[in-house]
Amino acid sequence: MKQKILDDKLFALHAEVCKSMANPTRLKILNALENGEQSVDVMAKSLGLRKANLSQHLAVLRQRGIVATRREGLNIYYRCANSKMLKACEILREVLLEQLREGGKLFEQLGKGRK
Amino acid sequence: MKQKILDDKLFALHAEVCKSMANPTRLKILNALENGEQSVDVMAKSLGLRKANLSQHLAVLRQRGIVATRREGLNIYYRCANSKMLKACEILREVLLEQLREGGKLFEQLGKGRK
DNA sequence: CTTATAGTTTCGAATATTCGAAATTATTTG
DNA sequence: CAAATAATTTCGAATATTCGAAACTATAAG
Numbered sequence: 462m463k464q465k466i467l468d469d470k471l472f473a474l475h476a477e478v479c480k481s482m483a484n485p486t487r488l489k490i491l492n493a494l495e496n497g498e499q500s501v502d503v504m505a506k507s508l509g510l511r512k513a514n515l516s517q518h519l520a521v522l523r524q525r526g527i528v529a530t531r532r533e534g535l536n537i538y539y540r541c542a543n544s545k546m547l548k549a550c551e552i553l554r555e556v557l558l559e560q561l562r563e564g565g566k567l568f569e570q571l572g573k574g575r576k
Numbered sequence: 577m578k579q580k581i582l583d584d585k586l587f588a589l590h591a592e593v594c595k596s597m598a599n600p601t602r603l604k605i606l607n608a609l610e611n612g613e614q615s616v617d618v619m620a621k622s623l624g625l626r627k628a629n630l631s632q633h634l635a636v637l638r639q640r641g642i643v644a645t646r647r648e649g650l651n652i653y654y655r656c657a658n659s660k661m662l663k664a665c666e667i668l669r670e671v672l673l674e675q676l677r678e679g680g681k682l683f684e685q686l687g688k689g690r691k
Numbered sequence: 692c693t694t695a696t697a698g699t700t701t702c703g704a705a706t707a708t709t710c711g712a713a714a715t716t717a718t719t720t721g
Numbered sequence: 722c723a724a725a726t727a728a729t730t731t732c733g734a735a736t737a738t739t740c741g742a743a744a745c746t747a748t749a750a751g
Contacts, residue, residue, distance in 0.1 A: 482590075616728060
């Protein structure tokens with residue numbers, strides 16, 4: 462029973478983290494942070510996002526503890542808070558890239574989920 | 577530019593897959609399928625879910641190509657369609673379990689995301 | 692103190708997700 | 722064909738996510 466409760470917490474946590482990553486923009490943000498910290502301003506420009514919207518996405522990642530921040534003058538620098546988590550994310554991306562290259566089913570079914 | 581388009585597809589696909597996993601019930605389903613295929617009926621009982629609801633979740637996983645099916649008489653057996661993807665999912669779970677055990681920030685912040 | 696720049700928060704509308712209930716489909720057995 | 726069992730689909734209401742617009746906060750520089 463005790464184990465079941467831990468499992469429930471774990472599945473809930475896992476779902477929360479997946480939810481954080483369940484958005485192309487947030488995945489692009491995490492991707493941008495793979496090579497080190499970046500300010501919001503620079504990210505907004507390189508990703509082509511409005512600052513307010515980027516900030517909203519960063520807030521999601523921050524609240525889940527996926528990214529961390531550091532202020533320096535006017536700029537706030539974001540970085541990945543947990544390299545293992547980012548690595549796990551990358552592994553999934555590699556698997557999917559492989560699928561894409563193989564022209565597998567996953568590719569064709571993209572977007573055919575819930576309308 | 578060509579590469580950017582591939583990247584966009586990849587991020588979109590990645591987000592779709594994360595969306596599929598962004599639900600505790602679906603993660604429990606995937607977890608149950610780690611040890612081999614199972615019928616909907618058995619899963620419904622072991623996970624304590626209404627069959628209609630389980631079927632809805634299975635449809636999400638099916639549409640994204642994450643699980644595959646096989647019919648045998650009245651029963652339909654579900655299995656994981658891509659072991660690498662399931663493995664990537666497990667790796668993330670291991671990272672999170674470690675965090676949970678360490679009593680880290682992620683645990684405390686669970687559920688404090690968007691209300 | 693004023694202005695400029697960087698970033699965040701709030702609000703509201705559009706869209707998507709979730710789940711129960713009820714209806715429907717598929718297969719087997721009598 | 723009728724009845725039973727397994728599974729799926731459809732519908733609708735409650736809830737959550739997403740994004741632009743506008744307002745707001747924080748820091749630096751004059």
